[in-house]
Amino acid sequence: MTRYRKLGYVELNVESIARSATFYRDVAGLQHVRQRQDGSVLLRCDMDAYSVVLHEKAPAGLKCVGLMLEDASQFEALHVQLREHGTAYKELSASECKLRQIARATRITEPNTQATLEFYIPADDASDRTFQPTHTRIQRLGHIVLGTQRSSEAVVFFRDVLNFRVSDSIGETVTFMRPYPNPFHHGIGVVCSGHPMLHHVNFMVTEIDDIGRALHRLRAQGAAIVHGPGRHPTSGSVFLYFLDPDGITLEYSFGMEEFLEIHAREPRVLPAAPESIDSWGATRDPRMGSVGEIEVATIA
Ligand SMILES: CC(C)c1ccc(C(=O)O)c(O)c1O
Numbered sequence: 001m002t003r004y005r006k007l008g009y010v011e012l013n014v015e016s017i018a019r020s021a022t023f024y025r026d027v028a029g030l031q032h033v034r035q036r037q038d039g040s041v042l043l044r045c046d047m048d049a050y051s052v053v054l055h056e057k058a059p060a061g062l063k064c065v066g067l068m069l070e071d072a073s074q075f076e077a078l079h080v081q082l083r084e085h086g087t088a089y090k091e092l093s094a095s096e097c098k099l100r101q102i103a104r105a106t107r108i109t110e111p112n113t114q115a116t117l118e119f120y121i122p123a124d125d126a127s128d129r130t131f132q133p134t135h136t137r138i139q140r141l142g143h144i145v146l147g148t149q150r151s152s153e154a155v156v157f158f159r160d161v162l163n164f165r166v167s168d169s170i171g172e173t174v175t176f177m178r179p180y181p182n183p184f185h186h187g188i189g190v191v192c193s194g195h196p197m198l199h200h201v202n203f204m205v206t207e208i209d210d211i212g213r214a215l216h217r218l219r220a221q222g223a224a225i226v227h228g229p230g231r232h233p234t235s236g237s238v239f240l241y242f243l244d245p246d247g248i249t250l251e252y253s254f255g256m257e258e259f260l261e262i263h264a265r266e267p268r269v270l271p272a273a274p275e276s277i278d279s280w281g282a283t284r285d286p287r288m289g290s291v292g293e294i295e296v297a298t299i300a
């Protein structure tokens, strides 16, 4: 079965690249890396080549998600699983990989959310990958949550075909899964929604003070805070959600539960109640998770 390192990158469509590049650097606190010839902007929040890629394309939402495999031998296991399930896949050409600073990649359309998933290993190039945390000490791209009306089928696909492990669910509304054996409680969440969508993108920060400071900083910068601060009983994280310039929901969180590779605890099902989302009792702005079209790629 396929083994992963982590959720590696997320590529977003935004209405104005200049406006969003400034926001993701100055407000969200990522490091600007460079602009590619096609105009897309690379930002990072760890020592990888990039963690977030912005593309100027309406409507705003998700272009694709990169899942870093443990090593090159995982492609064989992944391809076997995809063929057995009858899921079409495409291997990216050497020139496309070079452009994206990756050594090898396979792309699929996840059949239930329609999200483009890219399974990859990074290039072993000599590019500068230093990362200097900014006002908010982001440690990594944490997770994304995808919405679909076929959420139970999506969970089965991530679990049985892609070898994600379920960490917890809240009733039948949301399930949190980790790309095995990455230790963090979830790299992907799947939420019930009326149509396929990106619900939010999460960045994990260094300490609770990053959340408290962000609350005041975001207010001063005029960003829309849409939920929190609060604590998620599922992963144990303290959270704060805010909107990017197009209304895409971003989350900072601190303190996520970690799982061992073996003898991990069993997944839990928490009741479908507000206390299962937030044990501090914060109220949610209805704009949370409301913008995030999923661009559907053609897998030839
Ligand atoms: C409100 C959302 C879907 C949610 C719930 C719980 C967690 C967590 O346990 O960390 C999240 O990260 C969420 O985004």
Ligand SMILES: [Fe+2]
Pocket (backbone or CB within 6 Å): 143, 145, 200, 202, 251
């Ligand atoms: Fe989250």
